[in-house]
Amino acid sequence: MPREDLDLVAELVLASGSLKAVAEAYGVSYPTIRGRVDRVIERLRMVLEDRKPDPVTDLLADLVARGELTGATARRIRDAVREARAKEPEGGV
Secondary structure (H helix, E strand, O other): OOHHHHHHHHHHHHOOOOHHHHHHHHOOOHHHHHHHHHHHHHHHHHHHOOOOOOHHHHHHHHHHHOOOOOHHHHHHHHHHHHHHHHHOOOOOO
16 A cells, blocks of 8 residues: 555544544545545555556546545546446457
8 A cells, every 4th residue: 555545544543533633634624534535445445355456546536635526527437437448348459
């Protein structure tokens, strides 16, 4: 896992799981921290399931965390990319 994810997990533990306290410590909004925690959870699941990270999903999560994209728009983009990938012939383009 990236160092920034580990730092966030450490901050969350030190804050007794309070996302509000972590948001205040990072100087960002609650939804921003919620999004970052969701991304860390997904990355952890991937590690535990021995799956490769998806660079598109990571990029979209970063854009949402920075407030450059809404969560709903990111999900629509992610779903469109997944649908396009599913339609590709075996072995890619």
